[in-house]
Amino acid sequence: MSEFKQEPNFDAQGRKCVIELRNVKRNFIVGSETVHALRGVSFKIYEGEFVTIMGTSGSGKSTLLNQLGCLDTPTSGEYYLDGVPVKDMKRSQRAILRNRKIGFVFQNYNLLAKTTAVENVELPLMYNRNYSAKERRRAAIEALEAVGLGDRLMHKSNQMSGGQMQRVAIARALVNNPAVLLADEATGNLDTRTSFEMLVLFQKLHAQGRTIIFVTHNPEIAQYSSRNIMLRDGKIREDVLNDNILSAAEALAALPKPQDE
Amino acid sequence: MSFTNLLRVAITAILSNKSRTLLSTLGIIIGVAAVIVMMAIGQGSKENVRSELSKMGTNLLTIRPGSDMRGGVRQDPSTQQTLKMDDYVSIREKAHLITHVSPEVTSSGQVIYGSNNTTSSMYGESPEYMEIKLWKIEDGECFTDEDVKKSAKVCVVGKTVVEELFGDKNYDCIGKTVRFKSIPFRIVGVLKSKGYNSWGMDQDNVMIAPYTTVMKRLSAQTYFSSIQMSAISEELSDEAIEQVTAILRENHKIKEGQEDDFSVRSQQEIMETMSSTMDTITLILVVAAAFSLLVAGIGIMNIMLVSVTERTREIGLRMSVGARGRDISRQFLIESIMISLSGGIIGVGLGYLASWTASAIGLPCSVPLWAVILSFGVCAFIGLLFGYIPARKAARMDPIEAIRYE
Numbered sequence: 001m002s003e004f005k006q007e008p009n010f011d012a013q014g015r016k017c018v019i020e021l022r023n024v025k026r027n028f029i030v031g032s033e034t035v036h037a038l039r040g041v042s043f044k045i046y047e048g049e050f051v052t053i054m055g056t057s058g059s060g061k062s063t064l065l066n067q068l069g070c071l072d073t074p075t076s077g078e079y080y081l082d083g084v085p086v087k088d089m090k091r092s093q094r095a096i097l098r099n100r101k102i103g104f105v106f107q108n109y110n111l112l113a114k115t116t117a118v119e120n121v122e123l124p125l126m127y128n129r130n131y132s133a134k135e136r137r138r139a140a141i142e143a144l145e146a147v148g149l150g151d152r153l154m155h156k157s158n159q160m161s162g163g164q165m166q167r168v169a170i171a172r173a174l175v176n177n178p179a180v181l182l183a184d185e186a187t188g189n190l191d192t193r194t195s196f197e198m199l200v201l202f203q204k205l206h207a208q209g210r211t212i213i214f215v216t217h218n219p220e221i222a223q224y225s226s227r228n229i230m231l232r233d234g235k236i237r238e239d240v241l242n243d244n245i246l247s248a249a250e251a252l253a254a255l256p257k258p259q260d261e
Numbered sequence: 262m263s264f265t266n267l268l269r270v271a272i273t274a275i276l277s278n279k280s281r282t283l284l285s286t287l288g289i290i291i292g293v294a295a296v297i298v299m300m301a302i303g304q305g306s307k308e309n310v311r312s313e314l315s316k317m318g319t320n321l322l323t324i325r326p327g328s329d330m331r332g333g334v335r336q337d338p339s340t341q342q343t344l345k346m347d348d349y350v351s352i353r354e355k356a357h358l359i360t361h362v363s364p365e366v367t368s369s370g371q372v373i374y375g376s377n378n379t380t381s382s383m384y385g386e387s388p389e390y391m392e393i394k395l396w397k398i399e400d401g402e403c404f405t406d407e408d409v410k411k412s413a414k415v416c417v418v419g420k421t422v423v424e425e426l427f428g429d430k431n432y433d434c435i436g437k438t439v440r441f442k443s444i445p446f447r448i449v450g451v452l453k454s455k456g457y458n459s460w461g462m463d464q465d466n467v468m469i470a471p472y473t474t475v476m477k478r479l480s481a482q483t484y485f486s487s488i489q490m491s492a493i494s495e496e497l498s499d500e501a502i503e504q505v506t507a508i509l510r511e512n513h514k515i516k517e518g519q520e521d522d523f524s525v526r527s528q529q530e531i532m533e534t535m536s537s538t539m540d541t542i543t544l545i546l547v548v549a550a551a552f553s554l555l556v557a558g559i560g561i562m563n564i565m566l567v568s569v570t571e572r573t574r575e576i577g578l579r580m581s582v583g584a585r586g587r588d589i590s591r592q593f594l595i596e597s598i599m600i601s602l603s604g605g606i607i608g609v610g611l612g613y614l615a616s617w618t619a620s621a622i623g624l625p626c627s628v629p630l631w632a633v634i635l636s637f638g639v640c641a642f643i644g645l646l647f648g649y650i651p652a653r654k655a656a657r658m659d660p661i662e663a664i665r666y667e
Contacts, residue, residue, distance in 0.1 A: 071581060071661050092585040099583020110578045110664065114277055124582040126266045133265075172582070 009083060015046040017080075018179050018211050019068065024077035026063050037063040039234040040077070045180070045213065045227075050206040052222045053215045055231035062184075064231065065215045069102055069182050070094045082179040099127050103173025107185035109165040111157040111172075117144060118153045121172045128176065143171040147201060163194035170201065174210075181205065183214045187221070193255055199224050199248035224248050262588045271596040274568075275603075282600055285564040288557025289604030289643070290611060293636045295550040297612025298619070300632040303543025305616075305625035310535050313458050314528055319495045321393060321528040322359070322502060324348075324488040324509070327521055342484040343513060343522045349488060351508050358493050358501035363390040364485040366475045370442040372422065372468065379425035383416070383441055383468045385475025386489070393491045396469075401435040401450035404471055412473040416441075417450035419465035430454075444478050446470060498527040551639075558601070558643040565597050565651035576655050577663025590656035597648025598641055605640030609633050 009017035026038040037060045045051055055061040066072040067079060070086055071094075079086045082101050089097065098104075103124075111120045121140035125131045131139070144153055147167040157165060166186065173181055183202070187195035203224060206212055214225060222228040223246045230238035262270075275282050326341040349364045356362075366385035371378055388403050390396070404415045418439075424430035426439060438445045446468070455464040476482055492501035502525045509523055569576070576589055616626040 066661050069581065092587070095580065095583050095585040095588075098581060104581050106578075106664065110574060112575060112578070115273070123579070126270075127262055127579075127583040127585075127588060129263060176583075 009044075009080070011044075011046055015048060017044050018047050018049075018082055019043075019045040019213075020078075020080040021067075022078040024067060024074045024079055026060075026067065026072070027075045037234055038067070038074070041231075041234070041236055042077075043229060043236065043239060045211065047211050048206075048209050049227055050202065050212045050225040051214070051227045051229060052225040053213060053229045053231065054217065054219060054222060056217060058233075059231040060234040061215055061217075061231050063234075065182065065184055068180075068213060069104060070098050095127075099124055100176060101179040103176065103178035103181045105166070105169050105173045105181065105183040105186045107188040109157075109162075109169045109189075111165055111168055114156055114158060116154050116156055117149060117160070117168045117171075120157060120168050121175050123172060124176045139175050140171070143175040144168070146174060146205075147171045161194075162190050163197055166190060166194075166198060167201070170198075170205075174205070180211045180213060183212065185216055186214065187216070187218070193252070196248055196252040196255065200252055203248050224251075262584070262591070267591055267595050268599075270592055271599050274596055275599060278568075281564065282603075285561055286600055286604030286607065288560045289554065289601055289640060290608040292550060292554035292557045293605050293608025293640065294611040294615060295553060296547055296636060297609055297628060297632055298615045298626075299546040299550050300543065301612070301616035301626040301628040302619070302624065303539060303546065304629045304632075305620070305627045307536055307539045307543075308627055309625040310539065311532060314532050314535070319528055319532075320492040320498060322490045322492055322498065322505065322525060323527075324490070324505065324523055324525050326484075326487075327523050341522055342482075344485040344488055345483070348509055348512050349485070351512055352488065352490065352505060355508050356490075356501070356504050358497055358504050359490045360493055361389040361392045361491045363387040363393055363489045364472045365390075365487045365489050366472050366480060366482065367486055368442070368475055368479045372426065372439055372441045374426040374437065374439045377426045377428070379422065379466075381419075381422050381425075381441075381466050381468050383470060383475060383479065385472035385479070386469055387472060390469065390489060393489050396455075397453035398450045399453040400433070401448070403450050409471040409473050412477050413471060414444065414446050414474055414478065415449045416446040416468050416470040417452055418448055418469075419452045419467040420454045421463055421466040422468060423451055441468060442479060492527070495529065498529050502527060554639060554643060557604070558647040561597055561601055561644065562647035562650060564600075565593060565648055566654065568596075569593060569651045569655045572655075573658065573663045573666040576658050577660050577666060580658070580660035581664055586656035589658075590652040593652035593655050594645060594648045597651065598644030601640045601644030601647075602637065605637050608640075609636055612636075 009020065011017065021042050021044075024038055024041045025036070028035045028037055041064065053061055053064060063072070067074060070081060070089070073087055073089065073094075077087070081097065084097060084101075086094065086097065112123065118137065118140045121143050122136050125136040125139060141150070141153060144150060147170050149164065149167050149171065152160070152164060155164070157168070160168065170186075187198050190198060199221065202212055202214065206226070214221060222242065225242060226245060227241050228238070229236060324344060326343045328341065344364070349362065352359060352362050363386045368383045368385070370380065370383070372381050384390070387409055388406060391398070391403055398417065401417070403417055404413065408415050418434070420430045423432055423434055427434050434448050434451065436447065438447050440446070452465065452467070452469075458464055472485070490501075490505070492498045505525050506521065510521065513522055515521065579589060613628055616628050620626040
């Protein structure tokens with residue numbers, strides 16, 4: 001990414017720092033009151049980590065997600081994404097930064113209606129002039145194959161199940177080969193079985209070296225990630241590494257078989 | 262986003278809502294069709310007048326005597342008796358930009374054959390007059406230069422005169438003698454019919470005789486009422502006018518700075534006067550039709566605003582995967598331009614169809630190419646103008662709110 005200034009930052013094991021927050025605060029002015037959604041949050045996330053960010057509603061988790069996703073800028077403090085300082089960036093600069101370095105997965109999938117899977121996945125690359133139509137199509141097909149939808153390329157979004165739609169959404173988040181994958185309650189709309197299938201996929205991507213941040217209010221999911229950050233009242237209450245990562249694939253196998261199969 | 266991608270996105274969006282798109286283009290379709298038809302009628306009638314006039318010869322030049330000043334009072338136009346034989350001879354000899362020239366003296370009165378009579382105009386001309394005014398002889402032949410020399414009492418007559426005097430317009434009247442103002446004239450030819458001209462004058466109610474005959478035997482005058490000429494071509498009309506003017510000024514011994522005692526006008530000028538009246542009428546019609554385009558544009562803006570609100574989530578998604586404000590605004594601008602332009606294309610087609618139908622039932626209609634090009638231009642402009650506000654609204658959305666919009 002030649003258009004951004006890089007400040008490489010590595011830890012003792014030689015892992016690259018992908019995300020660095022330094023005392024990030026975010027205030028909203030609602031009427032005459034100031035709401036402190038984030039009251040000074042600092043952490044670093046390194047390449048290859050699978051981090052869950054947890055918290056109840058009102059804990060500041062959505063605000064933090066917007067910060068991490070460069071959809072918003074901090075009131076004070078610093079945020080470096082892959083070495084790029086985000087705080088003073090303009091709207092259009094942040095749009096390009098999102099396009100090149102972030103992959104979003106939303107709770108309600110947010111696929112384009114009446115559009116095929118492969119076209120949905122191509123969408124981020126449409127805003128990147130470095131990709132030709134051919135390269136875009138190839139990258140989209142690769143991403144769909146990576147999430148196990150190689151046989152559903154031409155299915156339209158309204159012809160797919162929730163799990164399939166979320167896989168398309170994950171493929172769309174992967175297609176630009178992002179520095180970090182940001183999932184916002186990515187299993188929130190899915191049943192237990194499909195949720196575990198999704199977790200299997202995230203663990204697989206983690207194993208391939210992807211950096212994943214998974215924002216959720218569901219404490220169960222923390223067991224399958226490598227690190228857990230707990231938010232409360234706009235502050236970090238807990239930031240722990242998970243030494244005992246459970247296998248989602250095993251949990252999925254242990255689930256009772258659906259009756260109709 | 263590249264232009265081809267923008268086009269694809271716009272086409273997909275338009276096609277995904279066909280009936281709404283069609284309804285919102287309806288205003289544009291009707292407006293453009295109206296503009297095209299108005300212009301077609303305007304252009305058609307103009308061409309009609311033009312072809313009418315060109316039947317009389319587009320390279321026609323006319324010299325008329327000027328109006329006199331007596332004691333500071335300007336007399337009626339063409340009252341001077343300044344056009345003489347000398348002028349005719351000089352023009353024939355010296356004016357090489359003039360191909361044909363005929364002096365003209367006119368007289369109007371009763372013409373009698375047997376027990377029938379009618380009122381007609383007698384034009385005293387030279388045989389070249391037939392070439393100048395593009396008259397064709399249907400029967401018999403024109404009088405000759407010899408007849409002119411001898412002031413022979415011969416004439417050619419128009420179809421209306423034949424019909425009035427002999428009861429049948431196809432009556433073989435060659436060799437018959439009719440009396441015009443009690444002077445007998447032998448008919449030597451019948452003119453091919455020209456019909457009525459566009460301002461309602463019967464061009465066939467005419468008799469043409471040698472100018473010498475009319476001057477000596479009918480009106481007893483030594484001057485011409487005008488001189489009719491053809492220039493080499495329509496383009497050279499202006500230069501021919503200059504040439505003739507110079508010759509006449511010399512003949513009439515008019516000093517530098519003094520006013521001409523004659524005027525030379527071309528058919529071109531008459532045509533321009535007529536056209537400018539037509540242009541004014543056309544302009545008024547087109548302005549009225551253009552207002553309907555304005556209203557149609559507001560309709561498109563309304564639909565685009567609804568579309569932007571409906572697609573808030575899509576806009577939010579596009580922004581979160583990296584669309585900049587300008588990518589979003591371009592997307593909606595191109596969409597509104599395409600809606601408006603496609604309406605324009607259908608409208609032009611409809612306009613063509615309507616003018617074709619109109620000309621099939623006899624209305625003079627001709628769609629000018631520039632009107633088609635102008636219509637497309639105006640449609641693109643309307644799309645741009647009325648797409649701007651919705652596009653700006655879309656571009657200014659906050660991605661955080663847009664993506665969670667329900």
